[in-house]
Amino acid sequence: MGIISHRSGEIDVLLQGNEAIARGALEAGVLFCAGYPGNPSSEIIETLIEASKELPIYVEWSVNEKVALEAATAASFSGCRALVSMKQNGVNVISDFLIHLTLSGIKGGLVLVTCDDPSGVSSINEEDARAFAPLAEIPLLEPSTPQEALDMTRWAFELSEQIGNVVMVRSLTRISHTRTNVKINDLPDFETTPRFDTNAPFHTFPVVEKHKKRQKKLDQAMEMFETSSFNRYKGPTEPELLIIGSGCARSYATEAVEILGLRERVGILHLGTTWPLPKDLATRHLRASERVLFAEDVDPFIENSVKALAADLGNELGTKEFFGKASGHIPSTGETSPALLLEVLGEIFHISWKNSFYREKIAALIGDATPPREFGFCPGCPHRGSYYAIKTALAWDDRDGFVSGDIGCYTLGIFPTGFSQVKSVHAMGSGLGLASGFGKLEKFGFDQPVVTVCGDSTFFHSGFPALVNAKFNDSDILLLILDNSATAMTGFQPHPGTGTNAIGDRVEPIDIEAVCRSLGVDVISADPYDTEETARIIYDLIKRTGPRVLVLRRKCALVQGREGGFPYKMRVDQERCKGEECGCGRYCTRIFRCPGLIWDEPVQKAKVDEVICVGCGICATVCPHSAIIREEK
Amino acid sequence: MTVSPNPEGQSRLIEEIIDKGICVRCGACVGLCPYFHFFDGKVVVMDRCDADTWNCLQLCPRANPEGDILNESGGIGSYKTVTMARATDKEIRETSQYGGTVSSIIISGLQSDQIGSAVLTDRGGATSPEGRLARNRKDVLDCAGSRYSASGSLSILNGCIKDGEDRIAMVGVPCQMEALARMRELMPDGEERYGRVSLKIGLFCTWALDYRQLDAFLKKEGVKDPVNKFDIPPPPSEVFRVQTQGKWRDFPLSQIRPFVQKGCSFCQDMTAQEADLSVGTVEGIEGWNTVVLRTDKGAEIFNEAIEEGWLETQAFPEDNLEHLKEAAQNKRERGKKSIIKGVRGQAWE
Numbered sequence A: 001m002g003i004i005s006h007r008s009g010e011i012d013v014l015l016q017g018n019e020a021i022a023r024g025a026l027e028a029g030v031l032f033c034a035g036y037p038g039n040p041s042s043e044i045i046e047t048l049i050e051a052s053k054e055l056p057i058y059v060e061w062s063v064n065e066k067v068a069l070e071a072a073t074a075a076s077f078s079g080c081r082a083l084v085s086m087k088q089n090g091v092n093v094i095s096d097f098l099i100h101l102t103l104s105g106i107k108g109g110l111v112l113v114t115c116d117d118p119s120g121v122s123s124i125n126e127e128d129a130r131a132f133a134p135l136a137e138i139p140l141l142e143p144s145t146p147q148e149a150l151d152m153t154r155w156a157f158e159l160s161e162q163i164g165n166v167v168m169v170r171s172l173t174r175i176s177h178t179r180t181n182v183k184i185n186d187l188p189d190f191e192t193t194p195r196f197d198t199n200a201p202f203h204t205f206p207v208v209e210k211h212k213k214r215q216k217k218l219d220q221a222m223e224m225f226e227t228s229s230f231n232r233y234k235g236p237t238e239p240e241l242l243i244i245g246s247g248c249a250r251s252y253a254t255e256a257v258e259i260l261g262l263r264e265r266v267g268i269l270h271l272g273t274t275w276p277l278p279k280d281l282a283t284r285h286l287r288a289s290e291r292v293l294f295a296e297d298v299d300p301f302i303e304n305s306v307k308a309l310a311a312d313l314g315n316e317l318g319t320k321e322f323f324g325k326a327s328g329h330i331p332s333t334g335e336t337s338p339a340l341l342l343e344v345l346g347e348i349f350h351i352s353w354k355n356s357f358y359r360e361k362i363a364a365l366i367g368d369a370t371p372p373r374e375f376g377f378c379p380g381c382p383h384r385g386s387y388y389a390i391k392t393a394l395a396w397d398d399r400d401g402f403v404s405g406d407i408g409c410y411t412l413g414i415f416p417t418g419f420s421q422v423k424s425v426h427a428m429g430s431g432l433g434l435a436s437g438f439g440k441l442e443k444f445g446f447d448q449p450v451v452t453v454c455g456d457s458t459f460f461h462s463g464f465p466a467l468v469n470a471k472f473n474d475s476d477i478l479l480l481i482l483d484n485s486a487t488a489m490t491g492f493q494p495h496p497g498t499g500t501n502a503i504g505d506r507v508e509p510i511d512i513e514a515v516c517r518s519l520g521v522d523v524i525s526a527d528p529y530d531t532e533e534t535a536r537i538i539y540d541l542i543k544r545t546g547p548r549v550l551v552l553r554r555k556c557a558l559v560q561g562r563e564g565g566f567p568y569k570m571r572v573d574q575e576r577c578k579g580e581e582c583g584c585g586r587y588c589t590r591i592f593r594c595p596g597l598i599w600d601e602p603v604q605k606a607k608v609d610e611v612i613c614v615g616c617g618i619c620a621t622v623c624p625h626s627a628i629i630r631e632e633k
Numbered sequence B: 001m002t003v004s005p006n007p008e009g010q011s012r013l014i015e016e017i018i019d020k021g022i023c024v025r026c027g028a029c030v031g032l033c034p035y036f037h038f039f040d041g042k043v044v045v046m047d048r049c050d051a052d053t054w055n056c057l058q059l060c061p062r063a064n065p066e067g068d069i070l071n072e073s074g075g076i077g078s079y080k081t082v083t084m085a086r087a088t089d090k091e092i093r094e095t096s097q098y099g100g101t102v103s104s105i106i107i108s109g110l111q112s113d114q115i116g117s118a119v120l121t122d123r124g125g126a127t128s129p130e131g132r133l134a135r136n137r138k139d140v141l142d143c144a145g146s147r148y149s150a151s152g153s154l155s156i157l158n159g160c161i162k163d164g165e166d167r168i169a170m171v172g173v174p175c176q177m178e179a180l181a182r183m184r185e186l187m188p189d190g191e192e193r194y195g196r197v198s199l200k201i202g203l204f205c206t207w208a209l210d211y212r213q214l215d216a217f218l219k220k221e222g223v224k225d226p227v228n229k230f231d232i233p234p235p236p237s238e239v240f241r242v243q244t245q246g247k248w249r250d251f252p253l254s255q256i257r258p259f260v261q262k263g264c265s266f267c268q269d270m271t272a273q274e275a276d277l278s279v280g281t282v283e284g285i286e287g288w289n290t291v292v293l294r295t296d297k298g299a300e301i302f303n304e305a306i307e308e309g310w311l312e313t314q315a316f317p318e319d320n321l322e323h324l325k326e327a328a329q330n331k332r333e334r335g336k337k338s339i340i341k342g343v344r345g346q347a348w349e
């Protein structure tokens, strides 16, 4: 039995933040869990999938986040506890349903977990999903450690049921992916039988009444927050500086206060329940200090609500000095760090500290073990072949064509690894919508060819409606579906096209080509490893009109590596290689850029890095002098 | 021919020739490296090269206009004799453009083993006509007839030199012959490469068309089937003729002229003076070719084709020769004017 499904608790176990969230949900007796993969949130559902093998719960990867919330809500409406998890962008996707759902309210505890990714370490954007809590008028909890992540998630279900509305839990990359000792508790019996009470329907009418009710629920939550043990104060009764913080930034502030020896002068109000702001608690602390620093990641969320409160109580509290995002002390972009908090506190208290403190600490631990690396496709990656073919076709066409990109590994097409063909990337599925618009500009004189690319998972997530739109409006859209049989970027979760679902059941795979054909859209397929032939097909498709789909199909190199590997052993015939000379100009290492090909400095020729090269063989067709030789393994 | 080397590389070729739209798609710069392709009637830039030795700019017949002005010869250039010829073989006569002289010489040369292969221009299909390496009679007949758009066929020559091909015959328009001369003088291994080309047959040329524009025009005009044959009968007819499935359709030349390649206006050579022998039509005498024999090599292979019974000849009418020289001289004057206008005005457009 896995530790996550361990029935009796009261023990310390080593857990990752996301596992702690999953355990918290299990300890609350969650019955229905759904989500859409996306770093840094994916391990929550993955952990619950493991648990579902031993516990009577249901877990699914849904087709997108909105459907995940809708599906989970069904369980809640039927009186069961349910959890949905996603990364920050996913909250945008659910927002439409969420804002309606929170008007109707819910029944069984329904917890929405968002894992925000400040700095966009593995994201296409930087976003503070907390903004949706005030918008949807729902309570928000912010753990700052894996232990809190567990405890808060468990309690969030209770809170949700007490007020009859969704509760949001916001984690961060550094919490979700931190591993530490966490105390777990007993698991309950999981004995609920779902039943929908037809006498108590869920809808948003009468709208204004429901809106009032939603705000009452918030007031109720605020009252509970006033005394919540998730909010703690540490420091002198009348500190020279009050830090109000949440999440990682709060932990960094604590560390900085210690290092700078400010424990006697600075107080830290650790807020775990950040929306609605517990006003009495905050007021008490504001009275005690003239200066306030806000420590939080991304938006000035706590900062703004505290400032609003201070304005309301202006007569009583007088003017305070605030340090935070508005004052420029804490940047409102990029993630916070211990070094940042050290710097800010050092500045406020005029203490100089050694700027290289953390850098030296890191260097002592890992040395120079991490070489600098640019974003790049893996060796053998079919996307390299796909973009090479696209690049070739667009160059042949010679009308300054470009790619309208989407979200997946293939987003890297904006970088040299994808020959910088992608000129636009936004939300999931948006590349198709944009292309459907570009495809209607011809009559105004637009003659640049636009190719849009989309992975199979993204197609099912939200690309499909845009393709329907293109068909409906007869747009000249050329969609390349990059089918690598995996949701590779987020860790190979199954999707509707793979033939298995989250819990490993065999299900009938949904055939994208058949879906497109059923829309009356022409579909053909090609092999991204055969770049020349694929380029010809793309060139030909560019010249046609109406919606067209080309499926470029090859397994993700990592999957292929696991399933038998690649056929070739590669080498460079250095006699034939022309290197820097006219006629080559380091074409393979400078333009094609597979990491398997490297520059042999002493002889000034290319060579194959045998450790990195997987032997896909694409590069053999790319060398202008046939110097890259492939031999059957 | 005066040839002066050019000191800068790919960027200059792109900026001054390709981006300005004056590339004549001869194909000289294609097939030597991965950075240019000839595709569907156009020379396109695939990637930017950063090599600090280069050939592309050196070879380009459009890249050195001042040098060309210094060109000393006039009219049809230097030659031994001008004569009239046509094929004796019925099939060649039927498939070829006029008298089938070019196809006959190639077939004769291949059969007598004087040449090993020939770089010709195919009829195109899904994409534009392009160069093709012909090795036998069938290949030659598949390529017979004139396509009035440039085929970039020097790219095929570059490719087969790289592959080790020897004793190659090159059939091409005057700018292609000029590029060959540049290759010989300016490429580091120019003599060696030039040595692989054992025969250069030049085609007379007034201008060539931009394939993509022509193709779009013909499609718009409802010409859907593959074109078997094009013709531009000599003045004063002023028509462009297109044959599909055995039927001719005529378009006024004024509709076609807008598609003439911009770069052709700088060209001063109508009769391919750098070739071993040059071939064109004969004004007023249907089914025959004008043949200008220039070098010993050209005369030798031409005479052999006659001896082997592939060709028959007739004396070239004196009036025609005068007229031909006049027409060729006119093209020189027009080209010079355009160059001076272009270079002095610092603008090629």
Ligand SMILES: Cc1cc2nc3c(=O)[nH]c(=O)nc-3n(C[C@H](O)[C@H](O)[C@H](O)COP(=O)(O)OP(=O)(O)OC[C@H]3O[C@@H](n4cnc5c(N)ncnc54)[C@H](O)[C@@H]3O)c2cc1C
Binding pocket: B095, B096, B097, B098, B099, B100, B101, B102, B103, B104, B120, B121, B122, B143, B144, B145, B146, B147, B148, B149, B150, B151, B153, B171, B172, B173, B203, B204, B205, B206, B207, B208, B209, B279, B280, B281, B282, B289
């Ligand atoms: C673009 C162009 C413009 C021309 N303009 C004139 C002109 O103004 N006056 C004139 O008298 N003659 C002109 N000619 C030449 C003429 O059309 C005939 O090609 C020539 O008379 C030879 O005739 P033939 O019967 O021997 O040809 P064929 O025996 O049919 O042989 C013609 C050869 O030319 C090759 N060829 C076809 N198209 C091209 C091309 N685009 N580029 C390179 N090679 C090609 C073919 O592969 C074939 O081998 C022009 C030719 C071209 C290609």
Ligand code: SF4
Binding pocket: A379, A380, A570, A594, A595, A596, A597, A608, A612, A613, A614, A615, A616, A617, A618, A619, A620
């Ligand atoms: S075979 Fe070539 S393209 Fe494939 S992984 Fe090796 S070096 Fe890269």
Ligand code: SF4
Binding pocket: B013, B017, B018, B022, B023, B024, B025, B026, B027, B028, B029, B030, B043, B056, B059, B060, B061, B062, B063, B179
């Ligand atoms: S004219 Fe010839 S050499 Fe010059 S750019 Fe065009 S194809 Fe290349």
